[in-house]
Amino acid sequence: MQSRFADGTLDKAGEPLPRFGGATFALRFRLARLGWTICWFFLAAWTPSPCNLWRIWLLKRFGAQIHPTAIVRGSVRIWWPGNLVMGQHASMGPGVLCYNVANVTLGDFSIVSQRAHLCTGTHDVDDEDFPLVSLPITIQANAWIAAEAFVGPGVAVGEGAVLGARAVAARTLLPWTIYVGNPAKPVRLRHAAGTV
């Protein structure tokens, strides 16, 4: 409590704390993100599936490390390309939300299906200032995040793992294992285990 100014609504620099309406990120980064959002909206969001190489090119300009065979649909929303790594033939389907405040890494041939949510951000609920906590998401090769599934902050998805439609993963998913439900629970091994 000693670290607060005046009425406890300001941080050490005298700026409002986030829970009092203050900003979490520096102005310079917020402007870069604004530029990115505008670029994607006007140049890519409406482009049909076959314009994939154009979208990959655009993502690279904003700092994404992305293989030319990766697939990103126009309706995908990426928070910041500089925090995105995609291997060969990795793909994000229509309406995927990639909220990559921390890094999101998609291994070779990993698939993120339509309207899935990769969410790297949360808040420290045990800190009274409720600060943003961001933890990277890593999805290994050949894993499949099915339609409308949710991958939480800090989750590592093992090679070839499957997160079923609408399933919600808050913890590490073991390789070549199929998970369903909210919260996600393992149901069986994938028979293709080790053969791809």
Place this chain on the structure above:
Amino acid sequence: MQSRFADGTLDKAGEPLPRFGGATFALRFRLARLGWTICWFFLAAWTPSPCNLWRIWLLKRFGAQIHPTAIVRGSVRIWWPGNLVMGQHASMGPGVLCYNVANVTLGDFSIVSQRAHLCTGTHDVDDEDFPLVSLPITIQANAWIAAEAFVGPGVAVGEGAVLGARAVAARTLLPWTIYVGNPAKPVRLRHAAGTV
């Protein structure tokens, strides 16, 4: 059954029942709602984050009881502002769906994160006419409804309670308790309990 007209598809006033395509609400209210929807679409839905005071002003014109420090993003969808109460620093993040057929009340410093759904409407599944049932949602101070969570009709969220990402609450949530899953189950107390 005696209350029905003719072939059982009309109500007492001779209007079609909702399940036969009839309207649930009176024409006058439907027109007011249409006006609200058009206003928000043209005047607020596309406005960026910093235009918050303008959106608060607009919500007040349509009957919302809302503190000037509350935060409502442009991409929020509110069914009817007249059924909305928001305390100081209460906030609704990007893409929140506030389906407030009955009242929705957000206490001071309560946070509803991106794409969460506050749903006050359901249907009486045990009545053959399948009538709309709407029950208020009350979210107490300092509670957090995390990303893409769902709060059902009649739910009371206690002070400081946390409903995790994608969790689905159909019942009362106890104060300073963290819930996850669908259906939501308590996992632990919040360590900040009572200290905010």
Place this chain on the structure above:
Amino acid sequence: MQSRFADGTLDKAGEPLPRFGGATFALRFRLARLGWTICWFFLAAWTPSPCNLWRIWLLKRFGAQIHPTAIVRGSVRIWWPGNLVMGQHASMGPGVLCYNVANVTLGDFSIVSQRAHLCTGTHDVDDEDFPLVSLPITIQANAWIAAEAFVGPGVAVGEGAVLGARAVAARTLLPWTIYVGNPAKPVRLRHAAGTV
């Protein structure tokens, strides 16, 4: 493995396999689907609730078997009308996603509420080529798929069954039974059982 060409990235006709960026459907069908998507976007997606008969007419032109009393909101997204069957007073609410790669059949008076997802497509996770598998969804008369629920491939929803808000059905739902949760579990019988 013998059926593959060259480096294993091509099918028997020499086209790239889907997981190497190849197409799942024939060009002719993809063009028909493109035509449908464009038609709905420009002619129907923005139309308000009362223009229902116009939308039904449009769906019929593209092959839907649909009763004139059925209700389809403009914000509904239908993958292919030729795979859609809707009985009298069957309805799909705002934002429903009908991903009908295989047939979707809605019985008389069945209701699919806002933002529910009827998903007929999945992938064979035990086949190293990860082929698309599509299985029909059948929803019997008087059943209710509540807001934001998810119905998976091959699911048969029995007469009068209820799938609660946000619930996820991967298996057959018994008649006049109420299911909630992810995965969906039965909670009780519907008291209107057999009386509608």
